[in-house]
Amino acid sequence: MVKSKVAGITTITNEMGLGSNPDVTEVVRQGLARSLAVRVDQAFFGNLPAPAPPGSCP
Incomplete structure (x- = not known):
């Protein structure tokens, strides 16, 4: 896993x-x-649009 940041x-x-x-x-x-x-859930499951990296969930 790669560390990243989330903000709102x-x-x-x-x-x-x-x-x-x-x-x-x-x-x-x-x-x-x-x-x-x-x-955070979208990032983990890979449901974010590009250029976000693929999710961490297998």
């Missing part, structure tokens, strides 16, 4: 970030974690 970006409004309930932070965090998990 999420955008929120100023109002959401400054004056919202802490639950919004958790919703954003969960959504980002879910998106990253999908990408």
Whole structure:
């Protein structure tokens, strides 16, 4: 296996970030974690478009 990196970006409004309930932070965090998990799974099983390398799953 080759080490690689996965990252994600999420955008929120100023109002959401400054004056919202802490639950919004958790919703954003969960959504980002879910998106990253999908990408990691796609990379492992080789379902990403080129120029991504083939997956690691036999």
